[in-house]
Amino acid sequence: xxxxxxxxxxxxxxxxxxxxxxxxxxxxxxxxxxxxxxxxxxxxxxxxxxxxxxxxxxxxxxxxxxxxxxxxxxxxxxxxxxxxxxxxxxxxxxxxxxxxxxxxx
Amino acid sequence: xxxxxxxxxxxxxxxxxxxxxxxxxxxxxxxxxxxxxxxxxxxxxxxxxxxxxxxxxxxxxxxxxxxxxxxxxxxxxxxxxxxxxxxxxxxxxxxxxxxxxxxxx
DNA sequence: TGAGATATGTCTTAAAAAGGACATATAGTA
DNA sequence: TACTATATGTCCTTTTTAAGACATATCTCA
Numbered sequence: 001x002x003x004x005x006x007x008x009x010x011x012x013x014x015x016x017x018x019x020x021x022x023x024x025x026x027x028x029x030x031x032x033x034x035x036x037x038x039x040x041x042x043x044x045x046x047x048x049x050x051x052x053x054x055x056x057x058x059x060x061x062x063x064x065x066x067x068x069x070x071x072x073x074x075x076x077x078x079x080x081x082x083x084x085x086x087x088x089x090x091x092x093x094x095x096x097x098x099x100x101x102x103x104x105x
Numbered sequence: 106x107x108x109x110x111x112x113x114x115x116x117x118x119x120x121x122x123x124x125x126x127x128x129x130x131x132x133x134x135x136x137x138x139x140x141x142x143x144x145x146x147x148x149x150x151x152x153x154x155x156x157x158x159x160x161x162x163x164x165x166x167x168x169x170x171x172x173x174x175x176x177x178x179x180x181x182x183x184x185x186x187x188x189x190x191x192x193x194x195x196x197x198x199x200x201x202x203x204x205x206x207x208x209x210x
Numbered sequence: 211t212g213a214g215a216t217a218t219g220t221c222t223t224a225a226a227a228a229g230g231a232c233a234t235a236t237a238g239t240a
Numbered sequence: 241t242a243c244t245a246t247a248t249g250t251c252c253t254t255t256t257t258a259a260g261a262c263a264t265a266t267c268t269c270a
Contacts, residue, residue, distance in 0.1 A: 001191075001194060002194055002197070002198055005194060005195050005198035006198045006201070006202065009125075009195075009198055009199050009202055010202055012121070012122065013122070013202065013206075015258095016117070016121035016122070017117065017118070017121070020114075032217080032218090033217075033218065034215095034216060034217050034218080035216095038216095049258080049259070049260075050217085050218075050219085051219085051220080051221090051258090051259080051260070051261085052257090052258075052259085053218095054217095054218055054219055054220090055219085055220085057218095058219090073216095073217095073266090073267090074266075074267075075265080075266055075267085076216075076217065076265080076266050076267070077217075077218080077265095077266090078216090078217070078218090079217085079218075086106075089106060089107055089110060090110050090114075092107070093107055093110035093111045093114055094114050095206075095207060096111070097111065097114055097115055097118065098203050098206055098207050099207065101118075101200075101203055102200060102203050102204065102207070137247080137248090138247075138248065138249095139245095139246060139247050139248080140246095143246095154228080154229070154230080155247085155248075155249085156228090156229080156230070156231085156249085156250080156251090157227090157228075157229090158248095159247095159248055159249055159250090160249085160250085162248095163249090178236090178237090178246095178247095179236075179237075180235080180236050180237085181235080181236050181237070181246070181247065182235090182236090182247070182248080183246090183247070183248090184247085184248070211270100212269105212270090213268100213269090213270085214267100214268090214269090214270105215266100215267080215268080215269100216265100216266075216267070216268095217264100217265080217266080217267100218263100218264085218265090219262105219263080219264085220261100220262080220263080221260105221261085221262075221263100222259105222260095222261080222262095223258100223259085223260090223261095224257100224258085224259075224260095225256105225257080225258070225259085226255105226256080226257070226258080227254100227255080227256070227257080228253100228254085228255070228256080229252105229253085229254075229255085230251100230252090230253090230254100231250100231251085231252080231253100232249105232250080232251075232252095233248100233249080233250075233251100234247100234248085234249085235246100235247080235248095236245100236246075236247080237244100237245080237246070237247100238243100238244085238245080238246095239242100239243085239244085239245100240241100240242090240243085240244100
């Protein structure tokens with residue numbers, strides 16, 4: 001049962017706080033959409049539709065949490081995202097809230 | 106800015122993981138809907154509509170995370186909720202995920 | 211050369227959630 | 241007595257979100 005709960009909660013957090021989980025991933029190293037999709041799916045056990053992912057990435061860039069750079073690999077293009085200072089601050093705010101939650105009410 | 110981020114994230118967590126925050130509250134002491142509403146609003150800075158709260162509480166009871174007992178105060182009735190073992194397990198699963206998130210990827 | 215993986219994007223429709231009204235009753239206070 | 245707070249519940253409509261299709265192009269391996 002505890003394991004069922006775990007999976008369910010992880011999936012809920014991933015779904016509802018997907019942008020934060022993505023920023024955290026990109027914080028470890030710059031990454032492009034497709035790779036983010038694969039990593040999120042593997043790490044959190046959720047299906048991440050690309051139809052939701054790419055608009056979200058563009059949105060995070062528009063808001064200043066990410067910057068992107070197009071990289072060519074032969075004829076194929078990757079849009080590699082890097083986290084900004086603003087993005088790091090957002091993740092840090094999240095981390096500090098987690099800490100408080102663990103310390104209890 | 107960091108403070109703006111904090112508020113925004115706390116509100117997002119409260120909104121999306123409201124049931125868990127409520128279970129955590131009730132875990133500290135048995136509580137009724139109206140009191141939960143006031144506490145959630147004070148602690149997390151969100152408006153909690155009673156039209157959303159009461160169906161959610163009934164739902165959590167139906168799922169076995171809470172039990173309720175009606176208490177009379179003169180002519181007024183309070184439905185006091187207590188967390189169950191199952192509810193505690195759910196909160197514990199949440200706590201363990203928070204720990205892992207803090208430890209990083 | 212055909213299939214599956216990599217790679218990024220938009221758009222429409224269907225499902226879920228939120229907001230707010232409708233509904234009722236007691237207690238306390240000005 | 242009228243207003244505000246306490247207390248719990250449902251229901252409809254609007255808004256938001258999610259699912260999946262539509263769209264295109266390259267790369268690799270069998």
